[in-house]
Amino acid sequence: LPAPAAIPGAEPPAGGESLESLGLYPVPGEPDWAAGFSEFWQPGEAGAQARLARFAAGALKAYDAARNTPGIEGSSGLSPHLRFGEVSPRQAWHAARAAAKGSGVETWLKEILWREFAYHLLWHRPEMPQRNLRAEFDAFPWHPDATLLRAWQQGRTGYPIVDAGMRQLWQTGWMHNRVRMVAGSLLVKHLLQPWQDGAAWFWDTLVDADLASNSASWQWVAGCGTDAAPYFRVFNPVLQGEKFDPEGAYVRRWVPELAKLPKAFLHKPWEAPAGILAAAGVALGRAYPRPVVGPAEGRARALAAFG
Ligand SMILES: Cc1cc2nc3c(=O)[nH]c(=O)nc-3n(C[C@H](O)[C@H](O)[C@H](O)COP(=O)(O)OP(=O)(O)OC[C@H]3O[C@@H](n4cnc5c(N)ncnc54)[C@H](O)[C@@H]3O)c2cc1C
Incomplete structure (x- = not known):
């Protein structure tokens, strides 16, 4: 494979400074609004797989009815893991199909497809984040x-x-x-x-x-x-x-x-x-x-x- 072209701004900083000290990767400071997040999320592949396994063995079957009730844990909570590639949509799809049958699974698989549809739209309409799709x-x-x-x-x-x-x-x-x-x-x-x-x-x-x-x-x-x-x-x-x-x-x-x-x-x-x-x-x-x-x-x- 040819060497990748340099991405402007992605070169390591000269002089040993960290990217953070240059303000390129800002992290929460004071106040740190994300301080409590670890109670809810375990970032990384292990956390993603654990959540998928828990959902597939539990709430998935009743997803159809429970997904609209915000006061209970009726959905998978996989969105940040999918977003960061810690679990793939294909893994999630096959795990769900292997775990159960019925309307709960069918409805959940459709949600995975909504995500694909959003990517399809962004690919074909890259202006979507800023501009109305309907002029x-x-x-x-x-x-x-x-x-x-x-x-x-x-x-x-x-x-x-x-x-x-x-x-x-x-x-x-x-x-x-x-x-x-x-x-x-x-x-x-x-x-x-x-x-x-x-x-x-x-x-x-x-x-x-x-x-x-x-x-x-x-x-x-x-x-x-x-x-x-x-x-x-x-x-x-x-x-x-x-x-x-x-x-x-x-x-x-x-x-x-x-x-x-x-x-x-x-x-x-x-x-x-x-x-x-x-x-x-x-x-x-x-x-x-x-x-x-x-x-x-x-x-x-x-x-x-x-x-
Ligand atoms: C105004 C608004 C903004 C949203 N912004 C985001 C966002 O930035 N990132 C994001 O992942 N989702 C977004 N969603 C879609 C949806 O709310 C979340 O994906 C969902 O709440 C995540 O929770 P879950 O993982 O428990 O979902 P589940 O119900 O378990 O669904 C499984 C997966 O399907 C995908 N999915 C579900 N619903 C949708 C949907 N409507 N569109 C696209 N994918 C979907 C997600 O990857 C989700 O993890 C937004 C919805 C609304 C109305």
């Missing part, structure tokens, strides 16, 4: 707003299922797929923030941040992707919470300031009577925010802009 979205009236974006990033939108997801992301580097869709929808539809801002935050914070899957998924959420949901599909963050986190296990875990609210109000604390809020120790508007944009107003704004 008619280029004139879309976004309302960039740094305060709204910050509230979303920090898990302080006032919508408990979204805030739980954004905090799970910050604390573990991962977010449940259902909640990624709901949180993404809130950002681009209710809050009218450009999908690229959401994708950039996920890119910075996800341990499975993957240029193909992240870009394709954000374009799907925004409606400008190839297989995009129709514009009038605006996820209702309250109904999504009530449907997929009915007992509130997920919200109570990641938004502990709401943990004592009864489930009737857990996904819409602003509707709870003052006495119930007081009994649960929830100071709405102080310890936990009211919705940054009201549910009906957000939906109406989205439909007007996307219509």
